[in-house]
Amino acid sequence: MIERTGLPLVISAPSGTGKSTLIARLRQEFPAFAFSISCTTRAPRPGEIHGKDYYFLDKKTFLQRRDNHFFAEWASVHGNLYGTPLEATQTILAQGKDIIFDIDVQGARQLKQTLPQSCFVFLFPPSLKALESRLVKRGTDSREVIAKRLANARDEINQCDLFEFWIINDDLDTAYEELRAVYLAARARAIHRPGLKQTLLAT
Amino acid sequence: MIERTGLPLVISAPSGTGKSTLIARLRQEFPAFAFSISCTTRAPRPGEIHGKDYYFLDKKTFLQRRDNHFFAEWASVHGNLYGTPLEATQTILAQGKDIIFDIDVQGARQLKQTLPQSCFVFLFPPSLKALESRLVKRGTDSREVIAKRLANARDEINQCDLFEFWIINDDLDTAYEELRAVYLAARARAIHRPGLKQTLLAT
CATH class of the missing domain: 3.30.63.10 (Guanylate Kinase phosphate binding domain)
Known part of the structure; x- marks a missing residue:
């Protein structure tokens, strides 16, 4: 087996975008993520x-x-x-173990400095209107809290240029397919295979 | 539908690594690639x-x-x-259409200058020994040609740092899964969604 360094997978999204659902699904398919x-x-x-x-x-x-x-x-x-x-x-x-960072934009900004090899993913709601509908439908927040979440969403979307990969969670299966692909692709980055070239040239 | 710019997907590999098979499979699953x-x-x-x-x-x-x-x-x-x-x-x-560049390392090096937004993928054989076996088994090349291909392979592997993504074609299905993921992930890069942020903030 050829050596690999672990991937820090950083995922941010405005509240209500479905981040927790998508991360749970990723952990379920790939139980080897370390904590x-x-x-x-x-x-x-x-x-x-x-x-x-x-x-x-x-x-x-x-x-x-x-x-x-x-x-x-x-x-x-x-x-x-x-x-x-x-x-x-x-x-x-x-040790070659991957870690998910389920984190807000401010946290992601810090990781850009401290773990720059991370893969940075931002999840978008299909629209701010759709996000509002989801939050209303979820029924757990007051009108005021929803207004605050929407203002935060706008603020976080404004900072989305920090993230290399953008996924729109319109359809959950499509969004998952993309998140899964980003994870597998980021694992295949040359930076995570420091010894590969020399190992191969020695065969 | 939110606007997207097309992805140039650049794929290089030493001769005998299975590049053509993998690209044919990608074109079959995603027939929308433009030429x-x-x-x-x-x-x-x-x-x-x-x-x-x-x-x-x-x-x-x-x-x-x-x-x-x-x-x-x-x-x-x-x-x-x-x-x-x-x-x-x-x-x-x-126009938002993706293009595959099935190209040698020298060509990839030029594309790095002219189409820097490209996604650069290098396919490795599992080992130089395995590559030699494949070329011998294929039975289309003389001993001399095989020796030349192996020398070229070594030379190309030496230049693999040019490529962002590294995929080892040991098992074809695994390698395809990774290539497919790299393609889908590269499509999800922020650079290919120039209008998304403003569009979303306007909703």
């Missing part, structure tokens, strides 16, 4: 284990690590801090 | 039509055009000159 354990300042929930579910850190430690470039990306969510350790992630990738 | 008509200095064969099969040019005209950067790529094959008109190719691509 990297995040750090967080939020309190552990019952049953959560430090070093397995998360590394639970106090805020001071988290901020120190952040300032020391410990994280591939970090974010503040509902007042809690979350971060992905860079070195642990690089170790997983060096 | 760009080449220019050549070789004499028309019976039934060949100027402007349909080829543009048949005398050598002086061909060389003038070559010097005027008329060609996306050109090559000399068995003493005849062949070239792909750049402008006609760009017109086809602007």
Whole structure:
């Protein structure tokens, strides 16, 4: 078997675009994706284990690590801090394991700096109107929350040039076929096969 | 339907790697690939039509055009000159039609300059030994020709860094799955969707 380095697959999308469904399907077809354990300042929930579910850190430690470039990306969510350790992630990738980053545009922007070999995918709703209909239909959000999600969607679409691959989730099967193709193609990039050329020339 | 510019898909491989088989399969699954008509200095064969099969040019005209950067790529094959008109190719691509370039490494190198938006794919044999076995088994070449093909293969593999995507044709179905994925993924690149962002923001 010829050696391969792992692929960081970075996927962003406005809320309601179907990102979670598509990622779940990808994980189901390709169960070998590795997980990297995040750090967080939020309190552990019952049953959560430090070093397995998360590394639970106090805020001071988290901020120190952040300032020391410990994280591939970090974010503040509902007042809690979350971060992905860079070195642990690089170790997983060096073992040839791929990692999915299900992440917002700000996080993707950080990964562009810290893991530039990543494959950056942005999922679009078919239109902002369609996105609104989906959010209304989902029935979980108030009018105000929906308005905020739409404003965020507009803001994220405005930043879509950060991403190399653009997939429109109009039809779920078509969008999945494209996401799957982007994953398989990105795995076939020369940058993930550092030893291939020399190995072949030696045969 | 959202507008898309066409993809130039550039595929190179050492002779005997199975490139023709893989490309034929891709054309069969995706019959919408467009053809760009080449220019050549070789004499028309019976039934060949100027402007349909080829543009048949005398050598002086061909060389003038070559010097005027008329060609996306050109090559000399068995003493005849062949070239792909750049402008006609760009017109086809602007219409959203994809084009396959089944081409050697030298041609790919030219396309890197003239059609830099191309997707560059290099197919590897599983090993040079395996390539030799295939060429021997094929039974169409003398020992000398096979030795020359192997030397060429080594030379082409040495230049594989020119290509973004690397596919090893060990198992044909696996290699096809990867080539197909690279094609679909490259179509999903942001650079081929120039109007998408603005269109979506206007909905």
